[in-house]
Amino acid sequence: MKKDLQMLRASRSGVDLLEYQTTLKSRLTLSGVGVHTGTAVSIHFSPADSDTGIVFRRVDKGASGQLIRALAAEVGATDLCTGLGNPEGDHVATVEHLMAALSAMGVDNVAIEIDGPEVPIMDGSAAVFVEAFRRTGIVQLSEKRRYIRVVKPVRIDIGKSWAEFLPYDGTRFEIDIDFDSPAIGRQFFAVDLSPEIFAREVAHARTFGFIKDVERLWAAGYALGSSLENSVVIGEDHNVINMDGLRYPDEFVRHKMLDAVGDLALAGARFIGCFSSYRGGHRVNAAALRHLLTDHSAFEIVEATRRERGRRPEMIAVNAPVYAPWMI
Incomplete structure (x- = not known):
C-alpha cells in the first residue's frame, strides 16, 4: 500500500x-445543541474583511466577551473535541466540524457570534454547515490568499x-x-x-x-x-x-x-x-x-499568482510578517 x-x-x-481571500455573502444563523454540554445554542456568521480570519465571540458574556481566534495557538483542550480559548474562562468547544466546513469550502474570513460555550453538533457531521455556506454564498475579497x-x-x-x-x-x-x-x-x-x-x-x-x-x-x-x-x-x-x-x-x-x-x-x-x-x-x-x-x-x-491571463496560478514564496496567524 x-x-x-x-x-x-x-x-x-x-x-x-484561489488567488484571493473570501468571506460569506451575507449573515447566517444556525441553532442546535452542544453534544457535550447538552445546552441549546445559536451561532451567527457575518461577513468579515480580508485578513480577519475566523474569529469567535461569546455574546452570552456581554461586553466582556473576548475575541477568540481560530488558531493553533488558541487550542486549549483536545479531550473528545477541539476547544479554543481558556477552558476556565472565555472558550468555545467542539469547533472541529465547523472549521472543517469553513476550510474545505474555501471560506477565509468570518466573524462568528455564539451564545454558549460549544458549537452546535447539528447532525453530528459537517453537512449542515456546508449546505448553509453554499446557500448563503461565498464572495471574493481584494487581498491575496496565503x-x-x-x-x-x-x-x-x-x-x-x-x-x-x-x-x-x-x-x-x-x-x-x-x-x-x-x-x-x-x-x-x-x-x-x-x-x-x-x-x-x-x-x-x-x-x-x-x-x-x-x-x-x-x-x-x-x-x-x-x-x-x-x-x-x-x-x-x-x-x-x-x-x-x-x-x-x-x-x-x-x-x-x-x-x-x-x-x-x-x-x-x-x-x-x-x-x-x-x-x-x-x-x-x-x-x-x-x-x-x-x-x-x-x-x-x-501566494497564488497568475502571471498571464488565463494561465494557471503559480505559487510564489512571500516574506511572512513578524506576526502571522499561523505562527505559534
Missing part, C-alpha cells in the same frame, strides 16, 4: 488554487499513534484508523481535498461512540447532548444501533478525516502538502500541527 501511495503522490500534477506549503517531512509519534506532513503538490489527507471493536476494525481513506470532494465524500460522516462508555462520559460531563440523531452509536453486541445504519460503509474513518480537516484548519491558512495519520485524533492532530508550525524550516508561506 505504501508504494502505491507514493506513486499516487508523485503522479499528482497540481493543486487547484498558503502554508510543506517543504520537508515532519512527523510525531504518540504511543501507538503517529502523524506526519509530507511535501505534496496538492492538499491531501490519508487517514488510517484501527479499533479493537469489530464494528470498526481497521479502515483507511485518502483524498485530494476540494470543496466538491469534501461535500460528497466526507461532510456527511457523523461522530461516533460506544454505548458502553456512556455512563463514564456523563459522569465526566461529556456527551450530555449526544443522541442517535447526532451520533453513530455502537452497542454492546458490536453492532451499529442507529435504525438508519451508516451513511458510508466506512463512515468511521471518513469522520476521522473530517475531524483532521477541521483541526488542521487552525493553522490559520490552508496547507499544501500531504497529512497522514495512524490511530489519530484531536490530540495527535493538534500536536502534529504545532510541530510543523514551530519548525520554520519545514514550510514556507506562498
Whole structure:
C-alpha cells in the first residue's frame, strides 16, 4: 500500500488554487445543541474583511466577551473535541466540524457570534454547515490568499499513534484508523481535498461512540447532548444501533478525516502538502500541527499568482510578517 501511495503522490500534477481571500455573502444563523454540554445554542456568521480570519465571540458574556481566534495557538483542550480559548474562562468547544466546513469550502474570513460555550453538533457531521455556506454564498475579497506549503517531512509519534506532513503538490489527507471493536476494525481513506470532494465524500460522516462508555462520559460531563440523531452509536453486541445504519460503509474513518480537516484548519491558512495519520485524533492532530508550525524550516508561506491571463496560478514564496496567524 505504501508504494502505491507514493506513486499516487508523485503522479499528482497540481493543486487547484484561489488567488484571493473570501468571506460569506451575507449573515447566517444556525441553532442546535452542544453534544457535550447538552445546552441549546445559536451561532451567527457575518461577513468579515480580508485578513480577519475566523474569529469567535461569546455574546452570552456581554461586553466582556473576548475575541477568540481560530488558531493553533488558541487550542486549549483536545479531550473528545477541539476547544479554543481558556477552558476556565472565555472558550468555545467542539469547533472541529465547523472549521472543517469553513476550510474545505474555501471560506477565509468570518466573524462568528455564539451564545454558549460549544458549537452546535447539528447532525453530528459537517453537512449542515456546508449546505448553509453554499446557500448563503461565498464572495471574493481584494487581498491575496496565503498558503502554508510543506517543504520537508515532519512527523510525531504518540504511543501507538503517529502523524506526519509530507511535501505534496496538492492538499491531501490519508487517514488510517484501527479499533479493537469489530464494528470498526481497521479502515483507511485518502483524498485530494476540494470543496466538491469534501461535500460528497466526507461532510456527511457523523461522530461516533460506544454505548458502553456512556455512563463514564456523563459522569465526566461529556456527551450530555449526544443522541442517535447526532451520533453513530455502537452497542454492546458490536453492532451499529442507529435504525438508519451508516451513511458510508466506512463512515468511521471518513469522520476521522473530517475531524483532521477541521483541526488542521487552525493553522490559520490552508496547507499544501500531504497529512497522514495512524490511530489519530484531536490530540495527535493538534500536536502534529504545532510541530510543523514551530519548525520554520519545514514550510514556507506562498501566494497564488497568475502571471498571464488565463494561465494557471503559480505559487510564489512571500516574506511572512513578524506576526502571522499561523505562527505559534
